[in-house]
Amino acid sequence: MKEQEIYADLSAKFGDKIIEFVEEETLNPTVIVKPAALDEICNYLKDSEDLQFDSLMNLAGHDADGESDLSVIYHLYSTSIKHYITLKTFASRDTPAVKSIAKIYRTADWHEREAYDLYGIIFEGHPDLKRILMEEDWEGYPLRKDYVAAEFYRGMRIEKVK
Amino acid sequence: MAEFIFWIIWVLIIASAALVAFGNNLIHSVFALMGTFLGVAGIYIFLNADFLAVTQIVVYVGGILVLLVFGIMLTNQITTARISQSSVQKGLGVLVVLGLLTIILTAVLPHDWVGSITPMAFNETVEGIGRLLFTDYLILFEIASVLLLGALIGAATLARKEL
Amino acid sequence: MGRLHAEEMVLNMGPQHPSTHGVLRLKLRTDGEIVSHIEPVIGYLHRSFEKHAENLEYQMVTPFTGRCDYLGAMGSEHGYAMAVEKMMGIELPERVEYLRVIFAELQRIASHLVALGTFGLDVGAITPFIYCFRERELILDLFEMASGARLLYNYIWIGGLAHDIPPGFVEKTYEFLDAFDKHVAEYNQILTGNKIFIERAADIGVMTPEIAINYGVTGPSLRASGVNIDIRRTQPYSIYDRFDFDVPLGEGIHGTVGDSWDRYYVRVLEMKESAKIVRQALDQLPVEGDVKSAIPRRIRPPKGEIYFRSENPRGELGYYIVSDGKNVPLRLKMRSPAFSNLSVINEIGQGFMISDVIAILGSLDIVLGEIDR
């Protein structure tokens, strides 16, 4: 199915939980959705006979400029129908809450932990949301554009990145 | 020379037995028991019972002691290395030991030991034991072998391919 | 007969352990020798690849990609270069495409050789490991001829290659390919068909297709479960649509489809297919062509974002790149195959013994460098 049709299908089903559809030349065709509705949308995408998106290829957090909202990008793929869709959702910088899809796509389990680790995005309903790549007691979320590393970590000086 | 070795064995038996009885680390006690068993095997050799000595090692050290070690390690939480024991009812124990000692001494002391020793030539015991087992004690031997076969089959049944 | 349940014990396998393939820690909850829960603890090798990438120009990121998957550096560089090229719309000379395919496939063979060898090592066979490394050495020699380096190449640049191949390279590659089939037969003799090896690997860690897809397992591990997905086939990139090759799938010859033995054997077969591709690419390799002609003077992809995936030796290697039109990426996420492949171990490893967990881990073929990035 083409991405445009998937968008039409989704917006017919979920109404205002789907915000818009973005399709530019240098961009993967992306459906922008509301963070609170993510789990139901993914459930539908996975279970629907026409869509069968059974595989989450990638989940990435993103911070555009250090001021505006954080975003999470989901790249979905169907191994049976072999079509793609990209979902994107925005979460406010201060209380970044997104519904977890770790129970729908087990891939998301670790990827959400990684996004939490590096961006501080809280995935609601994640079974075990804790840091994965950084140390458990690390301060701050390193991939945020406004991140400033602490002076010391456990008595070791942290070298500054330019 | 032989006497010297005999005294070494004697000290080994007494010392390790004391460690078994008075040591307050259960695992140490079990391993100390090995010294006692080996010492007793040595005494058997001095009694010209070579077959019995080796059997003592294979049964008591290789079998029963390993079983004891397994038992202790598996019944207790293996993550805690120290398991201590302490003697209880010491008074009663002393009483029993004294009683035993009296009985043994009354049996041993009246005898004139040194004069009665006549060195005995070393005879091979294996063949005699084998002959006896297959003639006079054949029925007992067969019963024991059936028992052991049963134990073997039982062990083999327990060793499943899928755990 | 009822199972006896002893008290569960937590066993820390790693971070310093001979069979975790790097600094990985597995927290095992064991009941006797049976493992009831596996929790991988990763991050010991985290080198902030993504943070680095956000501070470096596009062409400066290439060496870092190789350092992530250090056993498949050519594949990583290839994927990254293609992602940026697609953003910028660069058309490559034919010769570059062919050479890239040759290097990527040779790298696949080299990486699978390490996978097979270490898997053998994990189940106690030491000699196959050395045999595998003998052939890997030959491939590394070829890489050294071309790029000057044996492990981390920085050879595939955005828009081309660092240098053209030196004279004699093609002949040496042909030589390697001619000898290679015989070597694969040797591995089959010493390891694949070995009764003990089959006992150790068959029916161990069975991964059903549903579990594999749901956990995002990709590459040979996924195909061993019988799922016919190879990005070179399903979504051909570069010039893979020109070659004739098979996609080997797990068949469960000695056990269930998707067991450790299948994951092993799919790699053996894949090496043969890769050798086939290299041979075809060498046959068709255009003689003329400047490998540097398409390298752009300034690498500034237009504003936008891309998710580009390619088939690395370990599975789907995806680059998610966001550009704001500057010469530094705004965001670069590497979707590393082993990251997802490792996460499945708790699902497929439960109820097996400690030795089996090691066999399963070996059959998943992880590289900690790309898991932790």
Next chain:
Amino acid sequence: MIQSLANWILSFDILAGMGNPVAWGLSLFVVSALIFVFVALNAIVLVYIERKVSAFMQVRLGPMRVGKFGSLQTVADALKLLQKEDIIPQMADKILFVIGPWVILVASVVTFAAIPFSDTLLAANMNIGLFYVVSISSIVVLGIVMAGWASNNKWSLYGAMRSAAQIISYEIPVGITLIAVVAVVGSLNLQTIVIAQGGTGNLFHWIPIPLPNWFVFHDPFLFLAAFIYLTGATAEINRTPFDIPESESELVAGFMTEFSGLRWALFFLSEYANATLVAFLVSIIFLGGWQSPFSTYGGAQVGFSILTLLAIMWTVFVKIKAKRLSIFPVGLSLVITLCAWLFPGFALWLASPGLFWMLLKVASIIFLLMWFRWTFPRLRVDQLMYVSWKVILPISLINLMGVAVWMWLTGEIQF
């Protein structure tokens, strides 16, 4: 050997004054020291050989730097181990940690007292020799459990438990296999067992192929028993494919994980002592011990002719492979064979030294063990138990009965 040494000491006029007990004690000490030196040197040589054998099997060179062809490498390694810091983990049970390796070493060294190296070279001619060896080697289990427990490390404990279970399981089929041989000889004395295998006879008594009277050729059941014994013994000494207690890819190093330096070297020493012991037992019990395969007139000449043939084949091989002609081995063996045919007595004298044949057989068995180690993967612990209890044990029991029936058929025993 102890008594003859004592007698020899006392035969000197100057020394006769020390008296019998002292001379006897001195001889005892010397013989014990000789055995220990043998075990230690043996380990050093075997480690070198093992490295070289593994290297050649794996298309590499192995140690090459220290000494000619790296021959002093293990000596250097031993010196290094001696100098290492003596580490006892803080939470370890210090007493058992120290005693453990020694128990294992002593148990494996003491067994050599009963091993006949040749017709005269034998520390103690025990009439229960075989039983003695089996029983003493069962002490090793305790040492391993001791070491594994004392380390206070989960991996060590796993290794120790696996090892104990494994050794005990394999002791039973191994013991039953040995009983089959004892039934044929009617003695537990290792020297008697070797002497019973002298001379030549037919294969399996009836098939007219002249072979030495070794027990491996005695009957089909003992032929099978030899393989069962080798398998079981490999498991008992924890070598690949049964090296589960110290499987380095699973348990790091099993019960040896926490050990280092000299104490670790002791484990190594006893490991190779055990491997050698198994090789000795296989050659004594099944391959005729120090008996020469060519101990008869005619046999010796045939043997030397075979040697010449081998030498010629070797020369051709070298010529083809290395493209150079080495004439020396062919020449030497040709001369010896010629002498052998001309002077039969000389041939018999040359073919009979027991120590040579004994060590040759032992070396072949050890090579076989190394071959196993460097080609096979490792079994899993439950598969190992399965093999012991469900496969080897029933076969060895049937084997024992088969030997008895065979002897009744061939008339070796009557009822």
